[in-house]
Amino acid sequence: MTPDIPTVMLCGCGWLGQPLGLKLRQVPINVYGTTTRIEQLPILAAQGIDPIEFVLDKTDVANTVYSSSLLTAFTHTDVIVVNIPPGRRHLHASPFIAGIKQLIQHAKNQNPNINIVFVSTTSVFGEMTGDVDEDTPVTPVTASGKAHAEIEQWCLNEFPKQACVVRLAGLIDEQRHPVTALVKRPSLANGQQRVNLVHKEDVISVLVQILTTDFNHVVGRTLHLCAPEHPTRRDYYQAAAQHKGLGTLSFTNNGKADDGTAAEGKIVLAQKTQQWLGFEYRYPSPYDML
Numbered sequence: 001m002t003p004d005i006p007t008v009m010l011c012g013c014g015w016l017g018q019p020l021g022l023k024l025r026q027v028p029i030n031v032y033g034t035t036t037r038i039e040q041l042p043i044l045a046a047q048g049i050d051p052i053e054f055v056l057d058k059t060d061v062a063n064t065v066y067s068s069s070l071l072t073a074f075t076h077t078d079v080i081v082v083n084i085p086p087g088r089r090h091l092h093a094s095p096f097i098a099g100i101k102q103l104i105q106h107a108k109n110q111n112p113n114i115n116i117v118f119v120s121t122t123s124v125f126g127e128m129t130g131d132v133d134e135d136t137p138v139t140p141v142t143a144s145g146k147a148h149a150e151i152e153q154w155c156l157n158e159f160p161k162q163a164c165v166v167r168l169a170g171l172i173d174e175q176r177h178p179v180t181a182l183v184k185r186p187s188l189a190n191g192q193q194r195v196n197l198v199h200k201e202d203v204i205s206v207l208v209q210i211l212t213t214d215f216n217h218v219v220g221r222t223l224h225l226c227a228p229e230h231p232t233r234r235d236y237y238q239a240a241a242q243h244k245g246l247g248t249l250s251f252t253n254n255g256k257a258d259d260g261t262a263a264e265g266k267i268v269l270a271q272k273t274q275q276w277l278g279f280e281y282r283y284p285s286p287y288d289m290l
Helices: 017-025 041-047 068-076 093-110 143-158 200-218 231-244 271-277
Strands: 007-011 030-035 050-053 078-081 115-121 131-134 163-169 170-172 198-199 222-225 266-268
Touching: 007 017, 007 068, 017 030, 017 093, 017 200, 030 041, 041 050, 050 068, 068 093, 078 093, 078 200, 093 115, 093 143, 115 143, 115 200, 131 143, 143 163, 163 198, 170 200, 200 222, 222 271, 231 271
Parallel strands: 007 030, 007 078, 030 050, 078 115, 115 163, 131 266, 163 222, 170 198
Antiparallel strands: none
16 A cells, blocks of 8 residues: 555455456555455455455345454545445345445444445336436335445435445446347347446546545435436347347337337436536447447
8 A cells, every 4th residue: 555645445346346446546546445256366466456355245244254454444445435236136135235334334433534435226216217317216126226225325314424326327348238148038028118328437437536536526416327328228239239240139019108108218317427527428328338
């Protein structure tokens, strides 16, 4: 760790966190990065990230171990970025919620002045239709959506002067793209629903901006990161499959609602976040992400 420059802890240093850590090191900013895998420790260290093994027990919070190295790192950290996925299958929402709260509370106990960025998801809007923005009340349906919604509210209520929430739309890049899974399905529904996607590089750029210069501009706020263009699922994923040489997709219905209007689903708006940060997307259209 280099003295006299800020320090960020990335709780969750995987597909998003690791390249974010690399960007922060270039600023330069000191970076701690937690990982659940021992084999990742030397890889992170080689990239200038101070690695810490940490496993959040998502079934029983009492089993989570906080090492002395982690607790010491909290005392040296200016901002903690909590980006720990709940896991897609068989999520037990209550222990996951308790675990994330415990993690943040441990950090606060070690360092009362620490700032918090909680990385959340636009799945907190559940099955809403129409436009949703940073101020739209959430209506989560899934266990993950409900867990994220509760943690969001807790962070902003408990630490209104030290926390912000960053909700991500569907996070992709050229290599990690949902069409590669969609082409394996015999048929797809909801072709007229709009896609809500954001490129990993845009997320990294915004997080670096928040962590280096603009945290005070967003403290106490909920931010959205989602590309401003929203083609239909049918149009976009057909184009993506063709672009990647994966063949064609089959959609089963005409996407019409009972009243005959197009069932567009929800459209995640992020213009307020752009205004707060003066940020322009490098990938403003999902077609730019192919």
